[in-house]
Amino acid sequence: MIAIIDYGLGNVLAFHNVYERLNIPVTVAKSSEDLGACTKVILPGVGAFDHAMERLEGSGMRDRLEELVLRRKIPVLGICVGMQMLAGSSEEGAMPGLNWIAGKVRRFPSKSLALPHMGWNDIRPARPGGLFSGLENDARFYFLHSYYFECHDPADSSAAADYGDSFSCAVQRGNIYGVQFHPEKSHHWGSRLLKNFAEM
Numbered sequence: 001m002i003a004i005i006d007y008g009l010g011n012v013l014a015f016h017n018v019y020e021r022l023n024i025p026v027t028v029a030k031s032s033e034d035l036g037a038c039t040k041v042i043l044p045g046v047g048a049f050d051h052a053m054e055r056l057e058g059s060g061m062r063d064r065l066e067e068l069v070l071r072r073k074i075p076v077l078g079i080c081v082g083m084q085m086l087a088g089s090s091e092e093g094a095m096p097g098l099n100w101i102a103g104k105v106r107r108f109p110s111k112s113l114a115l116p117h118m119g120w121n122d123i124r125p126a127r128p129g130g131l132f133s134g135l136e137n138d139a140r141f142y143f144l145h146s147y148y149f150e151c152h153d154p155a156d157s158s159a160a161a162d163y164g165d166s167f168s169c170a171v172q173r174g175n176i177y178g179v180q181f182h183p184e185k186s187h188h189w190g191s192r193l194l195k196n197f198a199e200m
Contacts, residue, residue, distance in 0.1 A: 002198055003029040003038035008057040010044025010082065011050055014184035018191055024198045032064035035129040036084070039074055040198065041065065044184075045081030049105065050093030050145070052081045062098075069100065075175045076100075077131075077197050083171065083178030084149060092147055101173045108163065115146040117163045121181070125159045131170070131177055131198050132159060139189045141181035143169075148180065 002019060006012045006028045019026035029035050043065075045052045055061055069076045073116070078086045087097045090105035097105070108115055120140050125132035146165040151157050156179070159170035171178045177197065185188030 001038050002040045002042060003035055004042045004044065004081075005056075005059075005061060005065070006030045007052075007055045008185050009046050009055055010079070011046070011182070011184050012044060015042055015044065015194070017170040018184055018194050019198070022191065022195055022198070024195070029061065030041045031059070035061065035064050035068060038068070040200070041068065041074065041076040042077060042197075043078045043085065045079065045085060047081060048092060049081060049084055049097070050095045052085055053095045053097065054094070056085070064146075066098075069176060073175045075177065075197065075200050078176075078178035079184075080145060080180060080182060083145060083180055084190035086171065086176060086178045087149055090147065097113050100176050101149075101156055101171050101178070103156070103171070104152075105147045106150050107147050107166075110146075113164045116144055117142045117146065121161045121163070121169075123159045123161045123181070125170075126157060130158070130200070131172070131179075131193060131196050134190060134192055135196075140186070141169075141179075141183065141189060141193075142185040143181045145180055149178065155168065 157168040161169040
């Protein structure tokens with residue numbers, strides 16, 4: 001059972017609808033009790049980093065999530081700000097992140113780029129299969145962000161995209177996955193990625 005974390009931020013209904021169309025069992029978790037039967041977790045997020053961290057802390061689900069992800073090793077997929085929360089910190093705010101993947105969230109250099117980075121962009125998976133199975137060539141995803149995840153270990157970057165320079169648009173360490181783009185808004189490419197995650 002996939003649990004979508006509902007802490008007041010993110011396109012929870014859109015993810016739920018994608019999985020219903022795919023006939024994949026899904027539930028919405030609003031409390032730690034709702035996470036009891038889950039085998040995978042989606043952590044969506046929109047808006048500012050500190051606000052998202054505050055909302056997650058206030059939801060009462062963080063300790064349970066850390067037990068599931070860090071100790072039981074169930075797969076988790078962070079999306080947009082949900083991916084950024086996987087880092088240790090962000091230039092957007094002062095609060096610490098989850099620090100599940102070592103890295104820092106940095107702002108794009110605004111002098112040379114229009115921000116936010118918004119619209120469709122090609123991606124380049126670092127390796128075939130896994131989350132990007134069937135998406136190795138010509139996959140496009142929808143982005144809306146002004147910050148990007150800088151991995152401390154380059155091996156944790158699982159896909160790249162270009163906006164000015166190349167940046168990590170997806171990360172992975174073990175059972176922990178993150179994507180900067182919005183698969184729930186990315187048509188058949190996004191549905192395929194969410195299906196891949198469900199089948200891991």
